[in-house]
Amino acid sequence: xxxxxxxxxxxxxxxxxxxxxxxxxxxxxxxxxxxxxxxxxxxxxxxxxxxxxxxxxxxxxxxxxxxxxxxxxxxxxxxxxxxxxxxxxxxxxxxxxxxxxxxxxxxxxxxxxxxxxxxxxxxxxxxxxxxxxxxxxxxxxxxxxxxxxxxxxxxxxxxxxxxxxxxxxxxxxxxxxxxxxxxxxxxxxxxxxxxxxxxxxxxxxxxxxxxxxxxxxxxxxxxxxxxxxxxxxxxxxxxxxxxxxxxxxxxxxxxxxxxxxxxxxxxxxxxxxxxxxxxxxxxxxxxxxxxxxxxxxxxxxxxxxxxxxxxxxxxxxxxxxxxxxxxxxxxxxxxxxxxxxxxxxxxxxxxxxxxxxxxxxxxxxxxxxxxxxxxxxxxxxxxxxxxxxxxxxxxxxxxxxxxxxxx
Numbered sequence: 001x002x003x004x005x006x007x008x009x010x011x012x013x014x015x016x017x018x019x020x021x022x023x024x025x026x027x028x029x030x031x032x033x034x035x036x037x038x039x040x041x042x043x044x045x046x047x048x049x050x051x052x053x054x055x056x057x058x059x060x061x062x063x064x065x066x067x068x069x070x071x072x073x074x075x076x077x078x079x080x081x082x083x084x085x086x087x088x089x090x091x092x093x094x095x096x097x098x099x100x101x102x103x104x105x106x107x108x109x110x111x112x113x114x115x116x117x118x119x120x121x122x123x124x125x126x127x128x129x130x131x132x133x134x135x136x137x138x139x140x141x142x143x144x145x146x147x148x149x150x151x152x153x154x155x156x157x158x159x160x161x162x163x164x165x166x167x168x169x170x171x172x173x174x175x176x177x178x179x180x181x182x183x184x185x186x187x188x189x190x191x192x193x194x195x196x197x198x199x200x201x202x203x204x205x206x207x208x209x210x211x212x213x214x215x216x217x218x219x220x221x222x223x224x225x226x227x228x229x230x231x232x233x234x235x236x237x238x239x240x241x242x243x244x245x246x247x248x249x250x251x252x253x254x255x256x257x258x259x260x261x262x263x264x265x266x267x268x269x270x271x272x273x274x275x276x277x278x279x280x281x282x283x284x285x286x287x288x289x290x291x292x293x294x295x296x297x298x299x300x301x302x303x304x305x306x307x308x309x310x311x312x313x314x315x316x317x318x319x320x321x322x323x324x325x326x327x328x329x330x331x332x333x334x335x336x337x338x339x340x341x342x343x344x345x346x347x348x349x350x351x352x353x354x355x356x357x358x359x360x361x362x363x364x365x366x367x368x369x370x371x372x373x374x375x376x377x378x379x380x381x382x383x384x385x386x387x388x389x390x391x392x393x394x395x396x397x398x399x400x401x402x403x404x405x406x407x
Contacts, residue, residue, distance in 0.1 A: 014047050020062075046263075050075050054080060110142075114147075173203050240268060307347075314374075
């Protein structure tokens, strides 16, 4: 693989990184022997960047055990501050020290503030985040600092301007190319010399799986031997501003396949015809949407707090990717991103029909009627109590179990 340079840090990073969130498990913990074989195989094959986080089960402890000796010097290790757990300044120092102990390192190469949007960033600023960063750097506990972004496009630049960041981690794939930070945000970060790491290049596996028939036909006609996953990874890696694509690989075959793709795909290596094929596929998928929403965000903020673009996006994806079953991916996304599990509720059911969004929509959608469809699809009597139980009982129990597993 041809490594890519981060101008701000001087590090040359492999275009494919190993995401440790989905390591193989055994009895609820990382399967040490199997995962070690995969990690070593990935490093021996040229991967030099591994991404983990405090909240990724016992992955930090596992990586601390196996990344020793020659393997310790062969990789840049990235981990993340669990911003959701930070209540006061001392929490940040406590978590970093605990992570260093887990990872068996004196210093973390790349340290990211996990899951940031503008509201979270402002909350952490009030708890002296910048003081924490400066002190951790001065003490040699972290080399480079960044954040993983989980907010809307219109907030990204404000967070970007909030500190002299070294790197950023974003969600980016050919279907969501305009959903989170978009090309504009990527170019802004790149113009500052920042490293740009991509999570969800396959949209949680969706772009590697079943597509609408017309989209499948387009891809097979263009190249019958190329998998859906290959199309998706190549599209991301073709962007020269992208430093590294993170993949949660959990088999040797997956590692080898992804390394082969990353080795062949250099910036601007896709042909015009190949790029046009992806555009055709995107067009087919967009035309298959139940709601003709481009998630531009002009309709927000909503006076009632409804996250209109996200509600409509999740509704569209349920039908576009044929999500079925009681706990299908779209329902889980709805609970997590707008239901209030991960923050304040912003679900469709909060709409009171005030109509302030209607005049702002470039597509001239009847947003009130469309939100009613979303509400009917995902919401049910007693939903608020279910989500309250998850927040008050489910999350604390999960955190407690994670803590037990990491002892």
